[in-house]
Amino acid sequence: MNESERAEAGWFAAVDRDEPDSVRRALENGRADGPADWPRLAVEAGFAADEDAYYDSLHEATVTATRAAVTERERADDRQLVHAVRAMDDCRRTANELAERLAEWAGTLEAEAGTGLEYARVLAARDPEPHESAVVSLAGRVVDLADEADDLHALVERLAPTVAPNLSALAGPVLAARLVSLAGGLESLAKKPSGTIQVLGAEDALFAHLRGHAPSPKHGIIFTHDAVRGTRREDRGSAARAVAGKLAIAARVDHYAGDYRPELETELTERIETIQARAGGADGADDGGNDE
Amino acid sequence: MSEPGALPAGVERRVIDGRERLATRGEAVYGEPTDGPWRAWDPNRSKLGAMLESGMDTGLEGGETVLYLGAASGTTVSHVADVADATYAVEFAPRPARDLLEVAEGRPRLFPLLKDARQPETYAHVVETDVDAIVQDVATRGQARVAVENRRFLADDGRLLLAVKARSEDVTRDPDEVFADVLTDLESAYEVLEERRLDDYHVDHLGVVARPR
Numbered sequence: 001m002n003e004s005e006r007a008e009a010g011w012f013a014a015v016d017r018d019e020p021d022s023v024r025r026a027l028e029n030g031r032a033d034g035p036a037d038w039p040r041l042a043v044e045a046g047f048a049a050d051e052d053a054y055y056d057s058l059h060e061a062t063v064t065a066t067r068a069a070v071t072e073r074e075r076a077d078d079r080q081l082v083h084a085v086r087a088m089d090d091c092r093r094t095a096n097e098l099a100e101r102l103a104e105w106a107g108t109l110e111a112e113a114g115t116g117l118e119y120a121r122v123l124a125a126r127d128p129e130p131h132e133s134a135v136v137s138l139a140g141r142v143v144d145l146a147d148e149a150d151d152l153h154a155l156v157e158r159l160a161p162t163v164a165p166n167l168s169a170l171a172g173p174v175l176a177a178r179l180v181s182l183a184g185g186l187e188s189l190a191k192k193p194s195g196t197i198q199v200l201g202a203e204d205a206l207f208a209h210l211r212g213h214a215p216s217p218k219h220g221i222i223f224t225h226d227a228v229r230g231t232r233r234e235d236r237g238s239a240a241r242a243v244a245g246k247l248a249i250a251a252r253v254d255h256y257a258g259d260y261r262p263e264l265e266t267e268l269t270e271r272i273e274t275i276q277a278r279a280g281g282a283d284g285a286d287d288g289g290n291d292e
Numbered sequence: 293m294s295e296p297g298a299l300p301a302g303v304e305r306r307v308i309d310g311r312e313r314l315a316t317r318g319e320a321v322y323g324e325p326t327d328g329p330w331r332a333w334d335p336n337r338s339k340l341g342a343m344l345e346s347g348m349d350t351g352l353e354g355g356e357t358v359l360y361l362g363a364a365s366g367t368t369v370s371h372v373a374d375v376a377d378a379t380y381a382v383e384f385a386p387r388p389a390r391d392l393l394e395v396a397e398g399r400p401r402l403f404p405l406l407k408d409a410r411q412p413e414t415y416a417h418v419v420e421t422d423v424d425a426i427v428q429d430v431a432t433r434g435q436a437r438v439a440v441e442n443r444r445f446l447a448d449d450g451r452l453l454l455a456v457k458a459r460s461e462d463v464t465r466d467p468d469e470v471f472a473d474v475l476t477d478l479e480s481a482y483e484v485l486e487e488r489r490l491d492d493y494h495v496d497h498l499g500v501v502a503r504p505r
């Protein structure tokens with residue numbers, strides 16, 4: 001290969017200076033079997049006046065292209081997470097519904113028919129008698145759906161900590177994914193006040209309250225957080241406020257900074273311990289709502 | 293050639309915050325203590341820092357062209373770029389790469405690349421040939437293979453400065469056995485000049501200095 005053919009493989013050969021996006025494409029999609037003396041070749045090809053100028057261009061190009069790629073990959077990941085957790089919930093709900101139908105049906109064929117997914121697994125593993133082949137086949141579909149839900153669960157557990165490391169640390173990967181999903185993305189979650197996060201997933205109850213025939217909902221999906229569930233009823237409002245407040249901060253750190261901050265978890269734990277300690281104390285008087 | 297085990301030009305031992313520490317001159321990046329233009333290089337947060345601190349002969353003199361594999365958020369790369377010339381920093385995870393960008397903004401000869409170090413052909417059109425040193429800290433399975441695959445970038449008299457994390461290869465095996473395997477796997481492309489456990493700073497890590505065969 002001669003020098004100019006060699007230079008053709010360099011990233012700079014694919015750059016069209018009038019087209020800003022071409023730099024990114026050149027860096028991202030280019031390939032070469034082996035390296036070459038790119039600075040010298042670029043100067044010889046007239047891409048840069050000298051090696052210093054070449055390195056200046058390379059710096060600008062790598063920073064710009066990497067920034068664009070990072071942003072795009074992170075966005076893509078948060079969409080992946082939303083789809084994964086929604087699909088997981090769909091598979092699980094459908095599996096459970098079908099398992100009920102299955103139990104009802106199987107109950108007409110055998111006296112000691114069981115219920116639920118466990119029974120579906122028993123049925124699916126059976127070598128069917130002719131009269132039960134349809135039921136056993138359906139059981140197989142139920143089991144497949146349940147297995148699919150488990151695979152999606154594993155995917156959510158893998159994706160959530162990269163998309164939102166702090167939110168995942170505080171809420172667990174699945175709850176973190178559900179919050180991102182309910183908000184419609186990490187960015188919109190990061191922009192929500194903690195009061196909104198506190199009732200995410202409780203929309204139906206909230207609308208009922210606004211229409212005037214239901215009490216104000218204290219907690220949405222964050223009710224499933226251990227810190228809320230593990231707190232006695234009188235203090236759950238405080239716990240939910242504290243959790244929502246920290247999750248709001250975590251979502252903002254995840255979206256705007258992206259680094260993992262273990263202190264958020266410590267702070268939440270301490271706050272919850274304080275709230276739960278009221279149960280032991282003489283007067284649980286201060287539910288003043290100044291948790292944020 | 294400088295004397296064996298000497299610090300590269302641009303790395304000095306200086307008293308900062310009441311203690312003698314390794315330091316380089318550059319923009320602070322991770323909240324490290326500083327003294328005027330000097331910023332402390334914390335060996336507990338950097339395997340290359342630990343290799344220098346424990347007196348390994350890295351062969352670095354300052355002013356090198358470096359390929360850095362596993363740059364993460366740029367903690368170590370920032371010090372490397374302070375003393376090296378052109379520094380190519382490869383990292384494949386978007387999140388740390390975002391921080392790496394901040395480090396690169398203030399360092400005009402640091403080139404961040406969002407690439408997989410197991411696929412050198414995806415960045416061989418950018419990284420130049422005959423780099424003086426490859427610094428590798430990928431902490432992922434197949435660390436020897438990554439080093440071997442990237443041999444193509446290294447000058448014949450260049451140095452591989454490798455940090456091996458035992459747990460990344462196999463959490464259940466004895467680290468010594470893992471290290472022995474990694475060193476064997478390196479042999480196809482490198483001659484190992486020095487190896488040392490970095491346990492004072494990084495548990496179950498081995499520092500390796502090697503040169504191409």
Ligand SMILES: C[S@@+](CC[C@H](N)C(=O)[O-])C[C@H]1O[C@@H](n2cnc3c(N)ncnc32)[C@H](O)[C@@H]1O
Pocket residue numbers: 337338339361362363364365366367368369382383384385388407408409410429430431432
């Ligand atoms: C222990 S950290 C590196 C810390 C960094 N060298 C420092 O001292 O500042 C390992 C990094 O290698 C990255 N990594 C792992 N496998 C990789 C690969 N195949 N290609 C590129 N980067 C990889 C990880 O994403 C992680 O950020």
